[in-house]
Amino acid sequence: MCATCGCGDVEHEHEHEHAHPHTHPEHELEHAHAHEHAHARRISLEQDVLAKNDRLAAKNRALFTARNIAAFNFTSSPGSGKTTLLQALIKQIGGRFPLAVIEGDQETARDADRIRETGAPVVQINTRTGCHLDARMVGAAVSALDPPRGSLLLIENVGNLVCPALFDLGERAKALIFSVTEGEDKPLKYPHMFRAAGIVVLTKIDLLPHLDFDLDECLANLRRVNPDARIFQTSSKDGTGLAAFSDFMASQVAMTRA
Amino acid sequence: MVAAVADTVGPLRVVRVHLQIGALAGVVPDALRFCFEACVRDTSLANASLEIDEVPARGRCKGCGAELAMSSLLDECACGGMEIEVLAGQELRIKDVEVEVQ
Numbered sequence: 001m002c003a004t005c006g007c008g009d010v011e012h013e014h015e016h017e018h019a020h021p022h023t024h025p026e027h028e029l030e031h032a033h034a035h036e037h038a039h040a041r042r043i044s045l046e047q048d049v050l051a052k053n054d055r056l057a058a059k060n061r062a063l064f065t066a067r068n069i070a071a072f073n074f075t076s077s078p079g080s081g082k083t084t085l086l087q088a089l090i091k092q093i094g095g096r097f098p099l100a101v102i103e104g105d106q107e108t109a110r111d112a113d114r115i116r117e118t119g120a121p122v123v124q125i126n127t128r129t130g131c132h133l134d135a136r137m138v139g140a141a142v143s144a145l146d147p148p149r150g151s152l153l154l155i156e157n158v159g160n161l162v163c164p165a166l167f168d169l170g171e172r173a174k175a176l177i178f179s180v181t182e183g184e185d186k187p188l189k190y191p192h193m194f195r196a197a198g199i200v201v202l203t204k205i206d207l208l209p210h211l212d213f214d215l216d217e218c219l220a221n222l223r224r225v226n227p228d229a230r231i232f233q234t235s236s237k238d239g240t241g242l243a244a245f246s247d248f249m250a251s252q253v254a255m256t257r258a
Numbered sequence: 259m260v261a262a263v264a265d266t267v268g269p270l271r272v273v274r275v276h277l278q279i280g281a282l283a284g285v286v287p288d289a290l291r292f293c294f295e296a297c298v299r300d301t302s303l304a305n306a307s308l309e310i311d312e313v314p315a316r317g318r319c320k321g322c323g324a325e326l327a328m329s330s331l332l333d334e335c336a337c338g339g340m341e342i343e344v345l346a347g348q349e350l351r352i353k354d355v356e357v358e359v360q
Contacts, residue, residue: 039359040273045266045352049259049277166284166350191331192284224340225331 053167056135060142060170064153068256070249071153073133073169075193076177077186078159081203081236083111085177086154088236090118092246097253098151102141104133104158111156121145132163135170152253161190172252173198176229180204180211184218187225194225199232201245206235263355264302270357272306280347281315282331306355315347 064071076082101122103111112124123141147153157164176197178186181204187194200222234241263272279287287310294308315328321339334340
């Protein structure tokens with residue numbers, strides 16, 4: 001069926017070589033039939049390349065809603081301190097509400113091992129050659145984890161500021177983790193990912209006295225690309241900002257029950 | 259993409275794939291052409307030609323309401339406004355495919 005107007009089935013090629021536009025009397029839409037191949041037919045798809053991922057993401061999202069799960073998709077470049085932040089966040093939450101973690105990396109279960117040390121249930125996904133998590137992988141990991149009702153689900157994506165921007169996992173929001181050692185112009189260099197994020201966490205801020213990093217310029221760059229993002233400034237090392245970040249996560253879990 | 263096409267056309271051999279890619283879709287048409295050949299090997303899309311329509315990006319300034327052509331998410335409006343709502347250019351769609359009729 002034509003996905004644009006819903007006017008019937010696939011368009012068939014015939015043995016002639018001219019184009020013959022025709023009008024559908026029901027809605028006056030013109031369709032030009034292409035005739036380049038004598039033994040070929042054209043099938044209209046009108047389908048987003050990521051439609052399958054988006055369908056599976058919608059399924060994940062429906063499951064999260066039904067079970068009052070607040071899911072967040074943590075994206076960043078490699079080495080921003082994502083796993084360290086998650087460990088610190090889990091300790092800060094201290095069992096106030098249930099949580100579970102999905103770890104994504106190309107190889108190894110090192111990050112999952114680090115999370116497991118905190119006592120939180122965790123599933124590791126290894127994408128091998130893949131550069132991002134997709135909704136199918138997360139759906140399978142959620143089935144394995146089976147997070148309880150009213151829990152926080154922390155999904156740590158593969159460290160990459162490009163492709164994960166395109167793949168919805170069914171999360172409530174993307175949380176972009178960005179360390180002060182990466183430079184204040186990062187939001188301008190990776191605007192797709194920064195724009196896709198609902199939350200931005202600036203990490204390693206204990207290092208600011210040792211760097212030429214201009215915090216005001218960084219925040220201005222961030223606001224330019226994404227004026228609506230919720231911004232946190234944290235140090236997993238000295239604990240700065242962790243209370244505010246964990247309180248925010250607590251409020252997100254509480255909202256799923258509202 | 260290969261899987262999406264194969265799911266739709268079943269066992270039929272695909273001779274042409276027609277895509278629409280927006281300037282701000284986050285996908286580089288040349289890179290996609292480059293990897294297409296490798297991705298379709300041993301699938302029903304092997305030897306299919308790839309036709310890509312590049313869709314120009316347009317946005318609307320949230321400040322003054324003017325529409326503007328965009329080449330980047332960092333584009334600013336002539337009025338100085340930096341909050342631009344993207345109206346077009348984020349497409350990543352399979353328009354249609356041509357399959358061989360046995």
